[in-house]
Amino acid sequence: MDALTLCLIVPFASALACILCWRFPVAQRWLGVLGMVALLGAAGNLFAVVANDGIQAITMGNWAAPYGITLVADLIAAIMVLVAAIIGFTVAVYSVADIDANRERFGYYAFLHLMMLGVVGAFITGDIFNMFVWFEVMLLSSFVLMTLGGERAQMEGAIKYVVLNLVSSAFFLTACGILYGKTGTLNMADLAVKTKDLMEPELLTVTAMLFLVAFGVKAGIFPLFFWLPASYHTPPVAVSAIFAGLLTKVGVYAMIRVFTLIFVGDLLFTHGLLLILAGFTMVCGVLGAMSQFDFRRLLSFHIISQIGYMVLGLALFTPLALAGTVFYLFHHILVKTNLYLISGIANRYSGTFYLKKMGGLYSAAPWLALLFFIPAMSLGGIPPLSGFFAKFAVVKASLAGDTMFGSGAAILGAVALAVGLLTLFSMIKIWNEAFWKKPDVNHPVNTAAMTGPQRWLLFSPVVILATLTVVIGLMPEFFFNYAMEAAHQLLDPTAYIEAVLGGNP
């Protein structure tokens, strides 16, 4: 079977199988984990095919593009699918110990797989309206995951999450409609061709701004990020970990897609705006994080500031900068998910997410401290971990002087460095509060919080992700070459367009 369709069929089949086993939670649990293993296989296969044979594209229902719906995977899409599958697998393993029986009984694993289906679909679709549909698949399943359990905090977070994401979907749909009205096509490769010789470029820029708002809400860029820190710390840890890792990055990916393929007519305006927004996103995110004392809320604000780095790479629009963005994407997904998973284990030991009440974890659980140290330092950008190379590429690109913004880009490079320092500061704050200081007398560390098998299930995903972070840091060249190739494909979309439209554009 085709490598692309397989990546969609596997999570869909797993979700269906979980629903068919509705009355047997244990079977759902096994299917949930095994389905993720299968998805990992399918994603690895897709990545291998794309890395060896170049861009893959197929059109559904045997209708030639641009009429049929196209599935297409270039290198960045294949990388994202692979990383998503890794996150899906680790979170599924963690969920076995973390998700309570009631949530399992009400279809947790089915919705986890449906969400993965939406995420993978959004990565490999070649049609802008189809992307909207995959976004909705992803959103609706994420709504269910967020509200499943129905605790008061969850509902309060969910209402903000749901409403703001639905408004952003409305913007997305409006933008699709106007774009179709202007060009008469929805296929992204075809759009790239048709928008080049469009009569009124101003109208195209207006549409670009609608897409910017739509994807900006989902990615959590300034000033559209407020739903994120209001909701991501409310569901169970496994759910917030997969949200933090994947969902905002789907927004970033969609932004990269449209702002490298379709809206490249008025670069100075669109990408200049992205550059300014990137700066504010980085600064606001990190300042928000510094003032927080809830473990997961602090991490939520860090998602925002890190999104700023990725948007910065996109805005600079040079091969090195885009390669930095791609590298940043997969580094960040692994690290951020890991930090959330660790916050869950820390919560089991201390019984709270509130940093001031935590303490003494270093002496009680030294291995957890080491496992926290790796992703935390990676997020702060300490060599030789993955975050250093991601930041290095983006900052180097902004200081290189070959961007269209000249010295303006260098200012953003300086901002990025300062934000990196503040990121390190707030990671050290977590270290000091939760691990280093003496335990709170009222909240002693409970070392018997986990049974043996639970410990295995909770720690092994963390170990896997931390190992990946170290591996990326120790052999960055291997990974950066892929990022560079992905960046070249993004900057010169000829191959992408040819793969989709074939000989007759």
Place this chain on the structure above:
Amino acid sequence: MELVLAITIGVLFSVASYLLLRRSVIKMIFGIAVLSQAVNLLILTASGLRSGSAAFVEEGSTALSPTAADPLPQALILTAIVISFGVLAFTLAMTQRVDETVGTDDLDEMKSTDV
């Protein structure tokens, strides 16, 4: 006809914005429902209104007649309606659950997680 529809869309968008800004959860949900209708109407109008024949290929010919309406926007709207129906059902169920657990309809009182 375009002008009438354009004004209608504008009115719908402003009604939706007003409702979305209300403090009551249920009014906010109504805002989302109106918003999705406004967007559907906008897609129909933006992709060109044509008073031609239905989008069928006539017997004996292989291409769509040039006067025929464009079938794609209608397909898009149909998809969007189905999605917004599902979303609305979910949000209403969620509103009921919010009412049960939080015990209020006022968004300003849902701040216990924002510390």
